Amino acid sequence: MPDNTADARSVPRVVIEADDPLTRDGTVTFLAADQRIALLTVDRLAEADILVMLTAVVSGKTLSAMSRASQTTGGRIRIVLVADHISEQQLALAVNHGLASFLVRPFTSFSQIAVAAVEAYQGRSAVPPVLMNLLLDRMRTMQKSESATGLLPVELAQREVDVLRLLAEGLDTVEIAGKLSYSERLIKSVIQTVVKRLELRNRTHAVAYAIRMGIL
Known part of the structure; x- marks a missing residue:
């Protein structure tokens, strides 16, 4: 090779x-x-x-x-x-x-x-939208089933929550920037910060985590 x-x-x-x-x-x-x-x-x-x-x-x-x-x-x-x-x-x-x-x-x-x-x-x-929806549905189910474990969702700033919610809806960074009236650079920075702080793999994992923890 x-x-x-x-x-x-x-x-x-x-x-x-x-x-x-x-x-x-x-x-x-x-x-x-x-x-x-x-x-x-x-x-x-x-x-x-x-x-x-x-x-x-x-x-x-x-x-x-x-x-x-x-x-x-x-x-x-x-x-x-x-x-x-x-x-x-x-x-x-x-x-x-x-x-x-x-x-x-x-x-x-x-x-x-x-x-x-x-x-x-x-x-x-x-990730194809249909699969993303399946993933999010599964994470919501997991969050409900684990609600009695005592896990508390990590605190996120409102801007971070807004960005994750729009990612969950399938919007890309350009579309999210337009929706929230921020620059695309800032949106990317918000995503990178959340991923790094929560020690996650990528933005898909961040959305799934937020769903699972009941943040979204």
């Missing part, structure tokens, strides 16, 4: 894992030519920023691989998953393991995978 890490400090370091050699080699060949990405071999996962996983079926093995990747990188890794389908339970678990984006395999091109990897590195996520 090519290792174009010359500019690894300014571009995401990406590892590719796939169920079959044909898919893996095709993805590696395409991404190796993309100057926005520094491709690493699988044995250098500990150094990676992004893990791209390609599988037809999301299974326990897939989720275990995500968990191992998260542990190997100290929770730093962000995962782009390309699969035919994922259940709401699997989605919730995957987010906890570092999932940043989910792409539906039959409708995804190599160029879309490259874009998702770059955007995941920049803190952006891509």
Whole structure:
């Protein structure tokens, strides 16, 4: 596998894992030519920023691989998953393991995978709205079932709550900035602050956490 890490400090370091050699080699060949990405071999996962996983079926093995990747990188890794389908339970678990984006395999091109990897590195996520709604519904159910545990929601500023609520509705940072009459830079800063303070993976995880804790 090519290792174009010359500019690894300014571009995401990406590892590719796939169920079959044909898919893996095709993805590696395409991404190796993309100057926005520094491709690493699988044995250098500990150094990676992004893990791209390609599988037809999301299974326990897939989720275990995500968990191992998260542990190997100290929770730093962000995962782009390309699969035919994922259940709401699997989605919730995957987010906890570092999932940043989910792409539906039959409708995804190599160029879309490259874009998702770059955007995941920049803190952006891509989850189809229908799956996001499933995730949020599941988190609301979990929040209700755990209401007797005595957990108290973390305090968030009203602006942070407003941003998370609009993220939950599927708006991007530009749309949120327009809604709240703030700059897009400020919106991104708010999201990054919340993610860092709560020690979460990404904005999708932040929304799910807020739902689970009853903040939204």
